[in-house]
Amino acid sequence: MAPAKDLECGIAAVDHGADAVYIGAPRFGARVAAGNSVDDIRQLCRYAHPFGVKVFVTINTLLHDNELKEAQDLIWQVYEAGADAVLVQDMAVLGLSLPPIALHASTQTDNRTPEKVQWLQETGFRRVVLARELSVQEIADIHRAVPGMPLEVFVHGALCVSYSGACYASEYCFGRSANRGACAQFCRMKFDLVDADGREWEHQRHLLSLKDLNQSDHLEELIEAGATSFKIEGRLKDVAYVKNVTAAYSERLNDIVRRHPDRYCRASRGHCTYTFTPNLKKTFNRGYTNYFLHVHRQPDGSIEGRRPDIFSPDTPKALGEYVGKVKELRRNSFNVAGTANFANGDGLCFFNDNHELEGFRVNRVEGNRLFPLQMPVGLRPGMGLYRNNDQEFERLLSRPSAERKIPVEFYLEITADGFALSADGHTASIICEHQSAQKPQYDNIVRQLSKLGGTPYECSGVDLPADFNYFIPSSLLSDLRRKWVEQIEKTEVGQSPKTTEDPSTPLPPRERVGMRQVGSSSVPLMECRHCLRFSLGYCVKHGGVPAPWHEPLYLRLGDGRLFRLQFDCNQCQMNVYVASGHNNND
Secondary structure, eight states, rough: EEEEEEEHHHHHHHHHHOOOEEEEEEESSTTTTTTOOHHHHHHHHHHHGGGOOEEEEOOOOOOOOGHHHHHHHHHHHHHHOOOSSSEEOOGGGGSSOOOOOEEEEEEGGGOSSHHHHHHHHHHSSSSEEEOOOOOHHHHHHHHHHSSSOOOOEEEEEESSSOOOOOOOHHHHSSSSOGGTTTOGGGGOOOEEEEEOOOOOOEEETTTTTEEEOOOOHHHHHHHHHHHHEEEEEEETSOHHHHHHHHHHHHHHHHHHHHHHHOOOSSSSOOOEEESSSSOGGSSOOOOOOOOTTTOOEOTTSOOOOOOOSSSSSTTTSOOOOEEEEEEEOOSSSSESSSSOOOOOOOOEEEOTSSSSSEEEEEEEETTTTESSSOTTTOOOOOOEEEEOOHHHHHHTTTSSEEEEEEEEEEHHHHHHEEEEEEETEEEEEEEEEOOOOOSOOOHHHHHHHHHHHHHEOOOOEEEOOOTTEEEEHHHHHHHHHHHHHHHHHHHHHHOOOSOOOOTTTOOOOOOOOOOOHHHHHHHHEEEEEEOOOHTTTTOGTTTTOOOOSSEEEEOOTTOOOEEEEEETTTEEEEEEEEOOOOOOOO
């Protein structure tokens, strides 16, 4: 399931192997900068549905009471445009007068327990997008408890440090609510870490900034746990990101299906050919992590399997792929020890002596000697280099880079007054005289019926009756082919590929859930599975050394605002609170 910032990205996702695409509605999406017109959604549905690719529309923010009628109208509009489901957060949607469209519970509804997923199923949801923080064990536990609920899991892209839907830091600090699609990325900011005595233990580091998720090597584990949909993050990402990441995961899934054809199949149809080799290292990333994938709870309640390398405290920016070490510096150039090939225009970066990320552009390349546009002041021999903009790879992705085709095998048969052509459940016919052939016709029949360019289809073969020995003019074969294409496109374009999900079950009325008071010192601004005590090596329960500081600990922004950290060791969780006596007007 691939993201679409816009129609161009949505079409690219289909072309590069997505089984589903999620795209923002004109309003009420969790990425306020990624809204799309209903007409663009309609065009995407028309393009996607012949491949069996579903289109899901995000209407997944909290709604004000005076917005409910507009949200209801919008859901009707995207349904009539061909959308297969809407992703929602606000339970008020369940009380609206809705069309028969499937509702998916967005990850913003904070779906991390079997009880929550069971409730969502009973409430009428047809799919649940699970919290990013869940492990294979926890996903399997949910699947066993609610086996009839399709589960969607994130497998790639940016990570929120707080459980989604349970983060109020952006709204509190900047008046921009993450639950209204306007996150100001509080978690990517610099903080000091200070203790109860005011002593500073970390200075101006990105202590809440996580690496990016990459589960490409663990898809089979997730399938076995019960996941039925793999979600790629990125509704603000560009089309090159969508192409590369979608293709990479599509190829991984194809390999799994190829090895287990009796157990698995893809949810859409058509095969893709690419002009490039997908490579996740070459796409925007802050370094990769599998997050809490292998965390598991022991019978005594203790947690095992935590990893300390899930965050990126030195920078929230993209590193890209590691390409080697600086070997020798000259006045206006340097060479690189490594096997990477470079191109004019490549973007490189490195961590300087102050652990800050510096970037520069390569102006000229001579083998492994690079001539920057301007020689970086902080560059030293032995420093590691990363490429966060591969010019040649980006050039490949800037062009048409994939083609997706649906193989069809035609069956040509004789009718009383002509011939009929059948494939994929559709039949077209022509009226013409039956003429006996003077020489074999099979090759010309295949040649004429294979001219499907400009359509999503390709001819994988033509089956003829054993006694077929007729001459059909090429022009009539072309007419027959065109009629078949017109018939199948008339049937499929704009139609939703129906599945076992039945959106017509009546939804029970629900009461609205009350809002929490943002900014109270007794209510967490963030609920995080990321734990600084653990990541800095001071969690004795997980092999760390006793902490030298006096708790409670505080995060301090550059403007002096303080946020208290609370460590809930029973849940293996870190909560972030407003420090008592401080508010966003201090």
